[in-house]
Amino acid sequence: MVMTPYPRLLLAAPNSSSGKTTVSIGLMAALRARGLRVAPFKVGPDYIDPGYHTLATGLPGRNLDAWLCGTGRIAPLFAHGAAGADVSVVEGVMGLYDGRLGLTEGRSGFGSSAHIAELIDAPVVLVMDTSGVSRTLAATAYGLANHLQAPKVAGVILNKTGSPRAVDELRGALAEVGLPVLGAIPRSRDLVVPSRHLGLVPAAERDQAQAVIDAAAELVAAHVDLDEVLAVASAAAELDVTPWSAQAEISTVGGRPRIAVAAGRAFTFRYAETVELLRAAGCEVVEFDPMTSHRLPGGSHGLYLGGGFPEMYAEELAANRPLLAEVRAAVAAGMPTVAECAGLLYLCRTLDGTDMAGAVPLDARMSPKLTLGYRDLVAASRSVVTEPGERVHSHEFHRTITTSLRGTAGADVAPAWLVDAGPGRTEGLASASVLASYQHVHWAGYPQLAQRFAQACAAFGNAGRSWQAPVGPQRLPAPDLRHHGDAQLRPGLVDLAVNVRRAPEWLLTAVAARADQWTGYPESGAARQALAARYGLEAGQLLPTAGAADAFTLVARTFPGRKVVIVHPQFTEPEVAWRTAGHQVRRSMLRADEGFRLDADRIGADADLVVLGNPTNPTGVLHPAAEIGRLVRPGRIVVVDEAFMDFVPGEPESVLAGDLDGVLVTRSLTKLWGIAGLRAGFVAGDQTLIGELARHQEPWAVSTPALDAMVAIASGQADRVAARILDEVATERAFLVDALRAAGFPVAGEPRTPFVLVDVSGLGVSNPPEALAAQGFAVRRCDTFPGLGPGWIRVSVPSEPISTALIAALIRVRGD
Incomplete structure (x- = not known):
């Protein structure tokens, strides 16, 4: 070993959310802007921060984790990553002394920032959030610097600072305890990296990531003394260490096997050393994007599916049916496959109701529980x-769970791991060619895993084994969220595509009778009072809107920065509204083979806004109010689109009749009453939320004719007319459903709406709506609804003679 200078420092903090990541990426980028080669590191198992580090420095972000790799490898791994760099910046984890709980290898705080600083003999700079504190911060810094396990604390960077006077007070207090202030960074609202259920949004997923890094670099350069920071780093002692080498850890295999490695937005998590080990073994590593690549890289002999967020991109992954089919065929043919967490989900039959590769006999779904922690594993098979x-250490971090598909597991599939070295819990699946589990294992700590994988891939290639995906699957086009049923209408066609009834004459007369009022500005008070009374609400719990679609846009605009889950299949306007407003949007899919029924447990705990329809457009399924109520939790808004609830006699499952804390209900008054052109509806629910919506609603947002219609619809006369309409719809719907099923066309669930969702996959035509148009009928195509495809159509409930004619047309198209 040779004593080598590695200028370095470690940024730590008293606790999480102090700004370590912002300061770290800003410091890395600012030093790089000076022309320095900056080596970035992250304490702990986290994959996301290293992605930002890579973008900030241009060098691979690397992890220093004593649990995953062992204490003896930390300094060598650091030296490997720091080789040739002018300075190394290590971002800490949590609080300075926070590590694995309990005693590990005879010490507490194992793997903490302080522990890693000790292992690489790095000076520590504290990043301290000054919000709501002054001189007391110096006492906290002094305690951190003089703890029994304290590394050398060389200074402090103050973050989120206030006035110059407040900063001077802090500088003085810290000087009294012997800690120099290297910088004071003011608060900045422009530096917000959005988070989701597993931490920050990865840099690879954010188009604005480089702009955030540039802004952080500018802020750090302006408010941190970079010369003093470099002086701290340069004062670090020389290290007596031999750098880690992938070539020294692994033997070369023959045949140069090609390994396909998943990348792109959905697969952003893997340790840099994983690929280095495989290349050292003589493998050719080729990246592919499961969202956009139609095939695996040609001549692939192995498949590595790392971590990421496939749940955020389930629809896009599912739409790539050619690749899913190829992956399924390759795994079935015995291609060596390693799948960690996201990779496991991708191989499942379904993910949150959305079809995945189906290469392993598991279904996956979101869970309200976060599974997080270091694990002690024993290979179960x-x-x-x-x-x-074989015993290894791992890290587990996910909000999904998997369930086994009974009777489908082959005899060669067994549990992968005994978790925490005990018999109580097994996890994952293993076979001679597959390891698929939630466990993240750092192969630098266990290079024999990389060796075996490389050997298996070489053997697969040498044996000349191949696979062939079934011919036929085509990439599904992305659903056109802005498509509406009226696009199917043409002159001469019977309209079964649009859910609009003829407006009753008494309603049109009532609206027209007040035409003299239309010259003035709209006044919504009377409509608000009338509708609130009609639904048993206080006036402050209801706000008239220009239809339900207007309500979605208003809610999306009023409550920004939400993590939104849209339950699909459903009306697409909500997703358009929340995506347009810049929210993070995830889809949760209801499945046809489960009757499109809602299961609140599948939504997960991360969402702070959930949107669903009840009864749902286009499935017609009515969800129990009690099940919807299970979605409600502190800090979350639940938006229920009840646009068709007035077609359900008595409205027994309307959530308007229950506890409205955290709940918003949108209603359209245009469906039952045939006044789509007036754009009449309302949003009702939690009075505090309604108050916020009222403050953000544009003045005179609802027209006077629409407001007059609302008053009329809230009257007793309207109730009597509505009762007759509901009787007619129920009778006509029952006739249509029975006739369709008798003719061999399944109808989804037990619809409670003026339309039905029909499975026409048995027609044998690629475009059922066009085939029916040729027969004189306009029906709503359904491939524009997420979760459905061209094998479904939505049919508005017509009179019995028209239903009979439609069935005859379907039979003709089928060729009976």
Whole structure:
């Protein structure tokens, strides 16, 4: 070993959310802007921060994790990553002394920032949030610097500072305890990296990531003394260490096997050393994007699916049916495959109701519980990379769970791991060619795993084994969220595409009778009072809107920065509204084979705004109010689109009749009453939320004719007319449903709406709506609804003679 200078420092903090990541990426980028080569590191197992580090420095972001790699490898791994760099910046984790709980290897705080600083002998700079504190901050810094396990604390960077006077007070207090202030960074609202259920949004997923890094660099350069920071780093002692080498850890295999490695927005998590080990073994590593690549890289002999967020991109992944089919065929043919967490989800049959590769006999769904922690694993069986009884350390971090598909597991599939070295819990699946589990294992700590994988891939290639995906699957086009049923209408066609009834004459007369009022500005008070009374609400719990679609836009604009889950299949206007407003949007899919029924447990705990329809357009399924109520939790808004609830006699499942805390209900008054042109509706619910919406609503947002219609619809006369309409619709719907099913065309669930969702996949035509148009009928195409495809149509409930004619047309198209 040779003593080598590695200028370095470690940024730590008293606790999470102090701004370590912002300061770290800003410092890395600012030093790089000076022309320095900056080596970035992250303490702990986190994948996301290193992505920002890579973008900030142009060098691979690397992890220093004593649990995953062992204490003896930390300094060598650091030296490997720091080789040739002018300075190394290490971002800490949580609080300075926070590590693995309990005693590990005889010490507490194992793997903490302080522990890593000790292992690489790095000076520490504290990043301290000054919000709501003054001189007391110096006492906190002094305690951190003089703890029994304290590394060398070389200074402090103050973050989120206020006035110059407040900063001077802090500088003086810190000087009294012997800690120099290297910088004071003011508060900045422009530096917000959005988060989701597993931390920050990865840099690879954010088009604005580089702009955030540039802004952080500018802020740090303006408010931190970079010369003093470099002096701290340069004062670090020389290290007596041999840098880690992938070539020294692994032997070369023959045949140069090609390994396909998943990348792109949905697969952003893997340790840099994983690829370095495989290349050192003589493998060719080729990245592919499961969202956009139609095939695996040509001549692939192995498949590595790392971590990421497939749940955020389930629809896009599912739409790439050619690749899913190829992956399924490749795994079935015995291609060596390693899948960690996101990779496991991708191989499942379904993810949150959305079809995935179906390569392993599991279904996956979101869970309200976060599974997080370091794990002690014992290989439960032999896999493509493990031997039975082999012990490794891992990290587990997910909000999904998997369930086994009974009777589908092959005899060669077994549990992958005994978790925490005990018999109580097994996890994952293993076979001679597959290891698929939630566990993240750092192969630098266990290079034998990379060795076995490389050997298996070489053997697969040498054996000349191949696979062939079934011919036929085509990439599904992205659903056109702005498509509406009126696009199907043409002159001469019977309209079964649009859910609009003829307006009753008494309603049109009532609206027209006040035409003399239309010259003035609209006044919504009377309509608000009338509708509130009609639904048993206080006036402050209801706000008239220009239809339900206007209400979606208003809610999306009023409550920004939400993590939104849209329950699909459903009316697409909500997703358009929330995406347009810049929210993070995830889809949760209801499945046809489960009757499109809502299961609140599948939504997960991360969403702070959930949107669903009840009864749902286009499925017609009515969800129990009690099940919807299970979605409500502190800090979350639940938006229920009840646009068709007035077609349900008595409205027994309307959430308007229950506890409205955290709930918003949108209603359209245009469906039952045939006044789509007036754009009449309302949003009702939590009075505090309604108050916020009222403050953000544009003046005179609802026209006077629409407001007059609302008053009329809230009257007793309207109730009597509505009762007759509901009787007619129920009778006509029952006739249509029975006739369709008798003719061999399944109808989804037990619809409670003036339309039905029909499975026409048995017609044998690629475009059922066009085929029916040729027969004289306009029906709503359904491939524009997420979760449905061209094999479904939505049919408005017509009179019995028209239903009979439609069935005859379907039979003719089928060729009976």
